[in-house]
Amino acid sequence: MDGLESANAAARIAGPSGDFSRIPYHLYTDQSVFDLEQERIFRGPTWNYLGFETEVGEPGDYITGYVGTTPYVLTRDKDGALHAFVNRCAHRGVAVVRELRGNARNFTCIYHQWCYALNGDLIGVPMMKGMRGVGGYPEDFQVADHGLTRLRLATFSGIVFGTFSDETPPLEDYLGPAICARLKTVCGRPIKVTGYHRHTMRANWKLFVENTRDMYHAPMLHPFVSVFEIADAAMQATMEMSHRGGLNSILSGYKPTDADGGRPPPRQGKRIPLEEPDVAIGVPEFPDGLAISIISIFPSCLFTLPGNTFSVRQIRPKGVDEVETLYTWYAFEDDDDEMAERRRMQNNMFGPAGYVAMEDAEAMELIQQRISDAALEGRSLLEFGGRGTEDRIDHMLSEGALRAFWKGYCDIMGIEPGPAGAA
Amino acid sequence: MTDMATLEAELRISRLNLDYARCIDEDRLESWVDFFDGEEARYLIHPRENADAGLEGYWMYCRNKPMMRDRILALRKANIYNIHYDRHIVGGSQVVGVEDGVYDVRTSYCVIQTDVEGRSEVFSAGEYRDKVVLNGGGAKFREKIVVPDTFNIERPLAVPL
Numbered sequence: 001m002d003g004l005e006s007a008n009a010a011a012r013i014a015g016p017s018g019d020f021s022r023i024p025y026h027l028y029t030d031q032s033v034f035d036l037e038q039e040r041i042f043r044g045p046t047w048n049y050l051g052f053e054t055e056v057g058e059p060g061d062y063i064t065g066y067v068g069t070t071p072y073v074l075t076r077d078k079d080g081a082l083h084a085f086v087n088r089c090a091h092r093g094v095a096v097v098r099e100l101r102g103n104a105r106n107f108t109c110i111y112h113q114w115c116y117a118l119n120g121d122l123i124g125v126p127m128m129k130g131m132r133g134v135g136g137y138p139e140d141f142q143v144a145d146h147g148l149t150r151l152r153l154a155t156f157s158g159i160v161f162g163t164f165s166d167e168t169p170p171l172e173d174y175l176g177p178a179i180c181a182r183l184k185t186v187c188g189r190p191i192k193v194t195g196y197h198r199h200t201m202r203a204n205w206k207l208f209v210e211n212t213r214d215m216y217h218a219p220m221l222h223p224f225v226s227v228f229e230i231a232d233a234a235m236q237a238t239m240e241m242s243h244r245g246g247l248n249s250i251l252s253g254y255k256p257t258d259a260d261g262g263r264p265p266p267r268q269g270k271r272i273p274l275e276e277p278d279v280a281i282g283v284p285e286f287p288d289g290l291a292i293s294i295i296s297i298f299p300s301c302l303f304t305l306p307g308n309t310f311s312v313r314q315i316r317p318k319g320v321d322e323v324e325t326l327y328t329w330y331a332f333e334d335d336d337d338e339m340a341e342r343r344r345m346q347n348n349m350f351g352p353a354g355y356v357a358m359e360d361a362e363a364m365e366l367i368q369q370r371i372s373d374a375a376l377e378g379r380s381l382l383e384f385g386g387r388g389t390e391d392r393i394d395h396m397l398s399e400g401a402l403r404a405f406w407k408g409y410c411d412i413m414g415i416e417p418g419p420a421g422a423a
Numbered sequence: 424m425t426d427m428a429t430l431e432a433e434l435r436i437s438r439l440n441l442d443y444a445r446c447i448d449e450d451r452l453e454s455w456v457d458f459f460d461g462e463e464a465r466y467l468i469h470p471r472e473n474a475d476a477g478l479e480g481y482w483m484y485c486r487n488k489p490m491m492r493d494r495i496l497a498l499r500k501a502n503i504y505n506i507h508y509d510r511h512i513v514g515g516s517q518v519v520g521v522e523d524g525v526y527d528v529r530t531s532y533c534v535i536q537t538d539v540e541g542r543s544e545v546f547s548a549g550e551y552r553d554k555v556v557l558n559g560g561g562a563k564f565r566e567k568i569v570v571p572d573t574f575n576i577e578r579p580l581a582v583p584l
C-alpha cells in the first residue's frame with residue numbers, strides 16, 4: 001500500500017468512541033484492520049523486542065522470531081556487531097534460516113544456494129555468469145542489490161529492539177523514563193536465559209495486549225490469589241501510561257516494607273493454605289518493596305515480574321484470530337542455588353500452565369469465538385473507572401489503561417475516533 | 424534380546440502408565456499423586472524445545488508430592504480453563520536402564536482433547552521419561568518427566584499430562 005491508499009484504508013475503519021469506552025468488534029476481527037496493522041504498527045514507527053544480547057552471545061550465534069507477521073533473524077557477526085534481517089530470500093522468497101536458533105558462518109538458501117553473510121548481505125550466487133558461455137545473470141546484476149531486508153537496531157540494558165521505519169524516535173524516548181528505569185531493575189545484572197514457552201491462543205493479538213494491562217480482571221479471573229493464603233491486602237498498585245497517549249504501560253505492585261510501617265496481610269478465615277506457598281510468595285529483592293512489575297512495550301512485548309520470577313513475552317500475531325506468545329524465561333547469572341530454586345518454583349505462576357495465567361487464554365478465546373463474525377455490529381464496553389484517558393492510575397479498579405491503549409492505537413493507525421460519550 | 428525379567432518389568436510399568444492415564448482421563452485427579460512413590464517424588468513437564476537445549480523452562484515444576492497436591496487443589500478450587508475431555512493414548516513402556524532397583528523408562532503418549540461441543544484434536548504428543556520402582560506387587564513413579572514434542576501448546580494446560 002502507498003501512503004494514500006493506506007490513509008484511505010484507515011479512513012474506512014470505524015473507530016472507537018471518542019472517550020475510548022466503546023471498542024467496535026470489527027477491530028478484532030476484520031482482515032483489512034489486521035493488514036493495516038502490519039504496515040502502520042509492526043513495519044511502522046515502533047520498536048519491537050527481538051531478543052536478549054546474551055542469546056546471541058558469540059560470533060555466528062543467531063535466533064529467529066517475528067515482528068508482527070514478518071519473520072526475522074537476529075545475529076552477531078564475527079566482529080561482535082548485532083544485525084537483524086528479514087528471513088525471506090531476495091531471490092524467491094524462501095525462508096533462508098530454517099532452524100529456530102543456532103550458530104552459523106553464513107546462511108545458504110536451500111533452493112538455489114544463494115548465500116548470505118551474518119549481516120544479511122548477499123555474498124554468493126552459484127553460476128552467476130552461467131556455465132560454458134550460457135545462462136547466468138545479466139551483465140548489470142549486482143549482488144550488492146540483493147541483500148536481505150535489514151532492521152535498524154537499538155539496545156537497552158541487554159535487550160535488543162528492532163524497527164523497520166526511519167521515523168521511529170530514539171529507543172529511550174520511545175520507552176520513556178519510567179520503563180527505562182524499571183528495565184534497569186529487572187534486567188539490571190547479567191542475565192541467563194532459562195527456557196522458552198510457546199503458547200498459541202485463538203484470539204486477536206489486541207485481546208492479549210488489553211489483557212496485559214487490565215487491572216480489573218486480575219482478582220476476578222484469577223481466583224488462585226484470593227482462594228489461597230497468598231494475597232497481600234497491603235499491596236499498593238500503580239499503572240503509568242506513556243507514548244502517544246498510552247501505547248506503553250507499566251504496572252507496579254509494592255509491598256510495604258517493615259521500615260515504612262508495613263504490616264503483615266490480615267488472615268482471612270476462609271482462605272486455604274498451600275502446602276508449598278513459596279510457589280507464589282516472593283522474597284523482597286528490589287527497592288521500595290517492588291513485588292509485581294508488568295511492563296507492556298507496544299506493540300510486541302511484555303516483561304513480567306511476579307515475586308521473583310522473570311520473563312519476557314514476544315507477541316506474534318498469526319492472523320486476525322490467532323496470536324502466539326513466546327515466553328523467554330530468565331534469571332540473574334549470579335543467583336545462588338536458593339534463589340534459582342525460588343524462581344524455578346515461581347515459574348508455575350505463568351506460562352500455559354500458569355496458576356494466574358491459564359485463565360487469560362480461556363477468556364480471550366471465549367471472546368473471539370463470540371465476536372468472530374466481522375459483520376457483527378457490536379462493541380466492547382470499557383467504562384470501569386470512568387471514561388477518557390489518564391496518564392497514571394493509583395488503584396486496581398479501572399480499565400483506564402485499556403482506554404489509553406486505544407487512544408494511542410487510533411493515533412498510530414490513523415483511525416478517527418467517533419463522538420465521545422455513552423452510546 | 425531383552426531378558427525375561429526386563430520384559431516382565433516392562434509389562435508392569437506399561438500397566439502403571441495405563442492406570443495413570445486412565446486416572447487422569449476419568450478425572451480422578453485426587454488419586455493422581457498415589458501413582459508416585461514417597462513425598463520426595465517429582466513431576467515435571469519439560470517441553471522438548473528446552474529439554475533438547477539443556478534449558479529448564481518447565482511448564483509444570485512439582486519438586487515433591489506437596490506441590491502435586493497443591494496443583495490438584497488449585498485446579499479444583501481456583502483455576503478456570505476450557506471445558507474438555509482428555510483422552511490419553513499410551514504406548515508400551517521400554518526400560519532403557521536400571522540403577523539400584525530404579526528403572527529408567529521411556530513411553531510415548533498422545534493426549535487428544537475434546538471440547539464442550541464434541542470436537543477433538545491432538546492436544547499434546549510426546550514422551551514420558553520415568554524413574555520407576557517396583558515393590559512387591561506395586562509399581563510407582565519416583566520421578567515422572569513429561570517431554571511434549573508439542574512444545575507450542577494451544578489451549579490452557581490445566582490438567583497434568
Ligand SMILES: [Fe+2]
Pocket residue numbers: 211217218221222356357360
Ligand atoms: Fe490475567
